[in-house]
Amino acid sequence: KYSCRNDFKEHEQQLSIRFDDEIRRSHDELRDLIQKLEKSNYLSLPVFDQIEQWKQTTINKMKKAADKAQHELTQLIENRKITIIEQLEPITKEIRSLQGEEDNIVETDIDRLQKKINDMRQKLEEFTQKDTNKNIIVNDDQIDWNRLIYVRQEEQQSCKYFELNTYEKRNALINQSSIFFHQST
DSSP, rough: OOSSHHHHHHHHHHHHHHHHHHHHHHHHHHHHHHHOOOHHHHSSHHHHHHHHHHHHHHHHHHHHHHHHHHHHHHHHHHHHHHHHHHHHHHHHHHHHHHHHHGGGHHHHHHHHHHHHHHHHHHHHHHHIIIHHHHHOOGGGOOOHHHHHEEEEEEEEHHHHHEEEEEEEEEEEEEEEEEEEEEEOO
16 A cells, blocks of 8 residues: 555654544543542532532421421410310319318318319320320431432433432422433543
8 A cells, every 4th residue: 555665654653643633632631621520620510509409498398397397386385285274274263262261171172172183284294295295296217318319320322411300299299300411422
């Protein structure tokens, strides 16, 4: 194919130049791109903003749920307190009426009133110790935190993509959001 040595030398030089221009340059550019993928750089990708937004939204939803539970518990305690005060009122009236008639107080009155007071105290203690614990339901063990948001890597033909999946459950319906990041291979 080459008629003389000079042609062959010239061809070798062209190959060397082409190798330097195409292969080494492309290789160096690729290495530069890899080095630029430092943590500070890829943390600025839009997907990280979307993850942070999802995190803040989820935290806000949890705070709202906790605030709602605290409000409901406060209402429950207040309602129980009012009920106990209302139930205590007849006992209070009876005690006041008996104070004026100290000569007419019999042992059965004292025993009966003491039993009523003890019953009321027991109801109050049961409520403040047991009932409130029964009414507070925290189902964080039922939440699969690893499935609420995750990144999945897929490869299709000559394109690699990353998919960010977030799940939100409302009224037994699951909403799935996917964000795709394409990268040519």
